[in-house]
Amino acid sequence: MNNKxxxxxxxxxxxxxxxxxxxxxxxxxYFQLVALTASGRSVGKPFGEAVGSLAWAGMSDALRAMPIGxxxxDWIGSSDAxxxxxxxxxxxxxxxxLELRDRGCLVFSNASSHRMDPQVPLVISEVNASHLTLIHEQRLRFAGSIVANPNCSAAGLVIVLKALLRFGLRGATVTTLQALxxxxxxxxxxxxxxGNVIPYIPEEEDKIACETKRMLGCLAHGRIADHDAGLFVSCSRIPVRDGHLQSLVVELEEDVSRDTFVRALEGFSAEPQQLELPTAPTAPIIVLPGDDRPQPLLDARAGEPHRARGMAVSVGRIRKLGERFALFLLVHNTVRxxxxxSVLNAELAFRMGYLDEGDR
Ligand SMILES: NC(=O)c1ccc[n+]([C@@H]2O[C@H](COP(=O)([O-])OP(=O)(O)OC[C@H]3O[C@@H](n4cnc5c(N)ncnc54)[C@H](OP(=O)(O)O)[C@@H]3O)[C@@H](O)[C@H]2O)c1
Incomplete structure (x- = not known):
């Protein structure tokens, strides 16, 4: 591996x-942060001052002083990134x-703008690493490429569904309780x-269903065929700072025991774990034994090693209901x-050889 x-x-x-x-x-x-941007409200301010109360303990002096551009x-291009x-x-x-892609950048995006573009891979590294080959397809037409990651609730849901996919996924009903x-x-x-709950988040339900089916879909001849599971999603906003809790009822084709179901979740791992990527959690799914877990306050930052805190999805309250299973899952919305x-996608793209000389 190149040390630069x-x-x-x-x-x-x-x-x-x-x-x-x-x-x-x-x-x-692997990466060196050389340029920061935000809106005109923040341009020219040192990062530490501009982030205000979102700053974290232990931020380095160099980052604190880094000016926002x-x-x-043009400005991003001048940074050499x-x-x-x-x-x-x-x-x-x-x-x-799109402009940055035309200029040869490899953009890892959290925005929803290009997630459903058939040319753009929508990726959670443990779920559909193979979709990253769409980077090559984009480069046939553009100087660079875009890689998207999904909606924050979909990111946790899709990891759990991927771990269960081998039993045949018929459908799922999801109700989210999403943090502020x-x-x-x-x-x-x-x-x-x-002191309130708002049982509606604009556009969220469609995003979760469509993006999850896309990530679970198969890539063939440069196109993704969405998974055909039926997903029914309801979303709410709750007064919690971080961590989206989701009540999931999943219907499988195979009749599996609760023990087999739990083992499939606990034993799940994929390319990021095999490659020991820096931001990969050792276990992407942590099954909690307690009757009252997962909880946002206790479990949102689950994941080992230290760099991967917040990267594991916590699961609890697993119950078998005839042919269906019910559980709660929790995902740290701004981290996992x-x-x-996004950072994990970039690490994977790097280790899989997609960040060639043209991207340095
Ligand atoms: N929050 C989540 O859990 C989450 C999860 C998944 C994906 N996302 C997606 O990630 C993106 C960021 O979300 P967020 O929650 O971090 O939003 P946010 O807290 O509102 O931050 C928005 C950022 O964009 C900057 N910005 C706003 N208007 C701009 C402009 N006209 N030109 C340049 N920069 C501008 C802001 O700079 P100033 O501070 O200078 O205004 C700030 O740095 C969104 O697309 C969101 O949908 C969010």
Missing amino acids: KMKVALLGCTGTVGVQFARLLEDHP ECTA RIVFSALPASIAGDLE SGAGKRGVAALDIM GAAGA
């Missing part, structure tokens, strides 16, 4: 996802990410959410559901 670190830029560095990226990239073994293709992590709102990400940080740093008005998923 690849230069990377981070777009939207001051948001709830952006700060998680900065934390993961601060001392990354303009979020334009060819790998770009995007934590921008979709309204800004759409055109800018999923709504970005401006979030939801305090008086709307304090966003920045951590």
